[in-house]
């Protein structure tokens with residue numbers, strides 16, 4: 001109980017999940033993605049747009065509503081959100097990254113980089129790209145590319161030797177333009193489901 005009280009007292013709505021400085025330094029010229037016009041995480045192309053780590057305040061900025069355009073989220077309370085944020089931050093390796101429209105204070109895009117620690121390849125790090133989504137009214141304006149390239153360059157910057165993702169067939173071309181490749185003989189996504197999410 002003491003621990004719980006401590007966490008709640010420390011809650012700071014503008015607290016970032018990870019250090020935002022690293023996003024400002026990403027070199028978008030290292031990505032094969034073509035941006036027309038040119039944009040980056042530091043300069044996303046409009047003064048009302050910002051690319052940054054998840055914040056606690058994003059519970060009130062439509063982050064979960066955005067995720068519900070991707071899959072079912074359930075009815076997550078502020079307390080649950082806060083506790084998961086704290087757990088992710090304490091355990092490390094969770095880089096939930098968002099695009100905010102600061103005019104409306106709404107989260108309009110998101111992607112997560114999860115970094116796994118390995119013994120193989122000389123104690124390497126492997127990145128996984130997950131939960132990529134852009135608000136449907138903002139699609140087709142390079143924001144999908146922007147958020148995916150941001151977390152992919154972040155993985156490289158953090159020292160990952162590779163970045164992996166699972167996607168629907170119709171998105172293969174999209175990810176290929178961003179530097180991802182199907183590996184012949186090694187591109188079979190398999191899952192074991194333990195419960196019905198509905």
Ligand SMILES: CC(C)(COP(=O)(O)OP(=O)(O)OC[C@H]1O[C@@H](n2cnc3c(N)ncnc32)[C@H](O)[C@@H]1OP(=O)(O)O)[C@@H](O)C(=O)NCCC(=O)NCCS
Pocket residue numbers: 069070132133134135138139140141142143144145146166167168170171174
């Ligand atoms: C996939 C998604 C993130 C793309 O976001 P977006 O902001 O529309 O993407 P962009 O504007 O950066 O598009 C980049 C390119 O990919 C293409 N593209 C985007 N979504 C596509 C789709 N669903 N199918 C085929 N091509 C697609 C665009 O035509 C564009 O091509 P261009 O640069 O030659 O014009 C967005 O459609 C989305 O949130 N979809 C629902 C959730 C989802 O499927 N997530 C991915 C799970 S793997």
